[in-house]
Amino acid sequence: MPTMTLRIPTADGRADAFAAFPDRGEQHPGVLMYADGFGIRPVLREMARELAGHGYYVLVPNLFHRHGPAPVVELPEHIGEEARPAILARLMPLIEAHTTERVLSDADAYLGFLTTRPEVSAGPVAVTGYCMGGLYAMRTAAAHPDQVAAVAAFHGPVGADGPDLFSGITAQVHLGHAEGDLTPEALDELNQALDAAGVSHTSEIYPGTVHGFTMSDTDAFSASGLERHWERLLPLLDRTLADR
Secondary structure, three states, rough: EEEEEEEEOOOEEEEEEEEOOOOOOOOOOOOEEEEOOOOHHHHHHHHHHHHHOOEEEEEEEOOHHHOOOOOOOOOOOEEEEOOOOHHHHHHHHHHHHHHHHHHHHHHHHHHHHHHHOEEOOOEEEEEEOOOHHHHHHHHHHHHOOOOEEEEEEOOOOOOOHHHHHHHHHOOOOEEEEEOOOOOOHHHHHHHHHHOOOOOOOEEEEEEOOOOOOOOOEEEEOHHHHHHHHHHHHHHHHHHHOOOO
């Protein structure tokens, strides 16, 4: 399967990115994939390749490109609980500096780049995200309702911006929450806000999971949670992008 390391022009310099796409000559629907806070690393590349194998051009940008190429901090092969505090202490200033304005400015650049790739077919795209990348995916969809047909966010703080964010979303949405992140009562409130905004969505707690459950290089990983993630994500993309 072809993969590429790319440099995407943004308002604040060039962002490095990873792309994976099927090994066939025709064009394929585009998917913008936002990483979690640990950024582009082997597990994200593998997830991008897995998704590309189902017929999509997948673009994974370095969210923290303003601070250097990925990985912006040194990461162990397995991010265990003992290493996590020190890594997060280095990442938190970068996360805090990545304001909504920066997210949306970068989203303009990423979507503009993705939709003009010769390997990407014309029409709307999908956006996926993990952890804070899930929130970025929702912001991107709200800012680009004519371009984004589907959004999927996993163990992400998607309600952090409040219900006003949802009113701009016209895409079909799936939200997969960690059981350790969200109570059933909070899930009900979130889903009521999505309903009130008219968002077509599925939004559920994945049983037995904690924050970060999709990431196989962390102690949070749940094999059943990752499998459920694919069981929800792939039909969503098939419904919204497959007829292109």
